Amino acid sequence: MRLAHPAGVFEIESLPSQPQVAHCHAFFVYPKMRGKGLGHVLKKFQMSTMHYLGYDYAICTVCSNNAAQKTVLARAGWTKLSEFT
Numbered sequence: 001m002r003l004a005h006p007a008g009v010f011e012i013e014s015l016p017s018q019p020q021v022a023h024c025h026a027f028f029v030y031p032k033m034r035g036k037g038l039g040h041v042l043k044k045f046q047m048s049t050m051h052y053l054g055y056d057y058a059i060c061t062v063c064s065n066n067a068a069q070k071t072v073l074a075r076a077g078w079t080k081l082s083e084f085t
Contacts (some may be wrong), residue, residue, distance in 0.1 A: 002026070003049060007038035010046050012053070022050045022058040027069060039072040047076065 002011045011026040024046060028041045052060055062069045062082060 001009075003046075005042050006058050007033045007042045012050060012055075015059075020054070021054040022053075022055040024050075024058055024060040026031070027060070027072075029068075033070065034068075039060060040075055043072050043076045 001013065002009060008029040009026065010028065013023050013025075015021040015023050016058065027039075027042070027046070029042060045056075060073060060078065060083070062073065064085070
């Protein structure tokens with residue numbers, strides 16, 4: 001499911017055979033909105049949406065060089081599970 005917000009867009013999908021686990025990806029802050037802290041607002045909206053939809057757990061995939069997204073996730077309390085190249 002793709003959801004839009006004035007600051008950007010994101011996608012949430014259930015993992016196959018794991019409907020209570022959300023896979024968050026395609027998190028995108030519109031270029032004209034960047035640098036204003038709105039990634040944090042968008043992440044809060046994403047997390048409240050997952051809660052509303054009844055997810056118990058969430059994972060997020062992030063490119064290793066995406067420092068901004070890593071900052072947003074860390075500030076939102078997410079924990080890094082693994083990294084690979």
